[in-house]
Amino acid sequence: MSSSPDPLQTMRFERTASAAACDPAGGRAQPPQDGAAAGCAAWRPTPAIKATLAWHAGAGALTALAPSLWPWSLAAVAANHLLLTAAGLWPRSSLLGPNLVRLPAAAIVRRQMALTFDDGPDPESTPRVLDLLDAAGWRASFFCIGRHARRYPALMREIVARGHRVENHGDTHTMAFATYGSRRLRTDIRAAQDTLTDLTGQRPRFFRPLGGLRSPLLDPVLAQLDLQLACWTRRGFDSVERDPQRVYRRLVRGLAPGDILLLHDGYAARTSRGESVALVVLPWLLAALREAQLQPVPLAEAVPKKE
Numbered sequence: 001m002s003s004s005p006d007p008l009q010t011m012r013f014e015r016t017a018s019a020a021a022c023d024p025a026g027g028r029a030q031p032p033q034d035g036a037a038a039g040c041a042a043w044r045p046t047p048a049i050k051a052t053l054a055w056h057a058g059a060g061a062l063t064a065l066a067p068s069l070w071p072w073s074l075a076a077v078a079a080n081h082l083l084l085t086a087a088g089l090w091p092r093s094s095l096l097g098p099n100l101v102r103l104p105a106a107a108i109v110r111r112q113m114a115l116t117f118d119d120g121p122d123p124e125s126t127p128r129v130l131d132l133l134d135a136a137g138w139r140a141s142f143f144c145i146g147r148h149a150r151r152y153p154a155l156m157r158e159i160v161a162r163g164h165r166v167e168n169h170g171d172t173h174t175m176a177f178a179t180y181g182s183r184r185l186r187t188d189i190r191a192a193q194d195t196l197t198d199l200t201g202q203r204p205r206f207f208r209p210l211g212g213l214r215s216p217l218l219d220p221v222l223a224q225l226d227l228q229l230a231c232w233t234r235r236g237f238d239s240v241e242r243d244p245q246r247v248y249r250r251l252v253r254g255l256a257p258g259d260i261l262l263l264h265d266g267y268a269a270r271t272s273r274g275e276s277v278a279l280v281v282l283p284w285l286l287a288a289l290r291e292a293q294l295q296p297v298p299l300a301e302a303v304p305k306k307e
């Protein structure tokens with residue numbers, strides 16, 4: 001699961017140390033926090049994680065009391081790791097920690113929903129997405145990659161100047177992210193957090209890993225950095241699917257208030273005519289939202305800040 005030698009040992013440490021080590025600012029001077037002061041929640045393991053820790057303790061005790069049964073203990077621990085891995089491969093799962101996949105009830109009553117764009121900023125695509133959103137009069141959340149943001153600082157400022165929110169999509173955006181140990185996770189997420197905060201003057205509140213893939217080590221790190229995991233209700237797979245019609249149908253299937261939809265302003269697939277699939281789909285999607293009388297809002301406006 002991780003490059004750290006003993007991930008479960010690391011989690012036990014995180015559990016006791018997270019409140020003391022909490023450092024949302026990364027030890028650096030921060031620009032104004034647009035309203036609420038940045039709080040920090042102690043990590044609270046989910047029932048599945050508590051069960052995992054108990055399971056490991058039980059396997060250890062069994063081995064100590066009856067050493068000849070070690071193959072059973074080993075099998076029990078291996079089975080548990082398989083289950084945790086499966087949970088981490090399921091982006092909408094909440095087994096490993098809280099995971100925002102729909103807006104809260106109060107937002108649903110207001111017929112709000114959220115458009116989220118991953119993998120930007122992109123100098124070709126992002127300005128066109130901003131123009132389409134401006135024309136519709138709606139605002140969205142942009143999950144930006146730290147190293148891309150450093151290349152296009154003016155574009156980052158433009159996103160915020162047009163009323164949108166920037167959120168954290170990691171610094172390196174590598175497929176290896178879900179295999180990182182706690183320290184590398186923290187380093188990657190904090191680097192993006194510092195970059196995005198410095199460039200926009202807004203501190204991201206939400207984090208989304210590449211493809212929603214993660215390990216059990218992510219949740220304690222997010223608690224330390226005062227970030228909330230946010231995945232999605234539906235995605236159109238517009239980064240791999242070249243048929244805009246299919247992407248559109250996936251996004252609007254069961255369209256309802258509270259939906260969090262995922263599109264890409266970076267790394268979008270291309271149609272057979274070389275157009276960005278996301279840019280073809282977005283005008284259709286905006287029309288469908290208007291037809292359904294839904295109101296897209298940034299996640300940070302629809303989700304109350306945690307105490």
Ligand SMILES: [Zn+2]
Pocket residue numbers: 118119169173209210211
């Ligand atoms: Zn991504």
